[in-house]
Amino acid sequence: MSKLSLTLTAAVLAIPALAPVAPAQAQSGAKISEIIVYGTDPCPRSTDDEVVVCARKPEAERYRIPEKLRTTGSLQSRQSWANRAIALETYGKNGINSCSPVGPGGFTGCNQQIIAQAFNERGEQNQADTAPEE
Incomplete structure (x- = not known):
């Protein structure tokens, strides 16, 4: 017998051994x-x-939004449309x-804009560093 036919024979015989075995529970129906139980x-x-x-979680998690539904990311990505609309009001001004x-004195609002952005970022950082209340 050639090496190729031996390899093919071994491969064909190994196929039933690779078939997934159904769990006993699934077979019984x-x-x-x-x-999820709490506390x-x-x-x-x-x-x-x-x-x-049963999966047991701490009592503090009972009334919280489930982890997979909690929003993640920066505050800008979770920001309400009302706050976004305020930013759009000044666009093009x-x-x-x-x-x-454009226009005389157009540069004068840049420092104010940078200061406001820094205050917002500091507030977001403080909010992110604060532990949630129980």
Whole structure:
């Protein structure tokens, strides 16, 4: 027998060994319930027809938004449309206190804009560093 035919024969014989084995629970047709319990709440008991799997979380998490639904990212990405609209009101403004290269005194608003941005960033940083209240 050639090496190629031996390799092919070994590969064909190994295929059934690679087939995934179904879990015993899935074969029996039992239903799985995944439940989150908080604090010292009891976990419901499993029955013959149902397997109950409990995940225990601290009491402080009971009324919080679930982790997968909590927004992440910078405050700018989570900012309300009302706050974004305020920023859009001044877009295209020119003249005194506008921080634009157009019109007389257009540069005069640039320092004020930088100061306001620094205050906003400092407030966001303080808010991010503060632990949530329980």
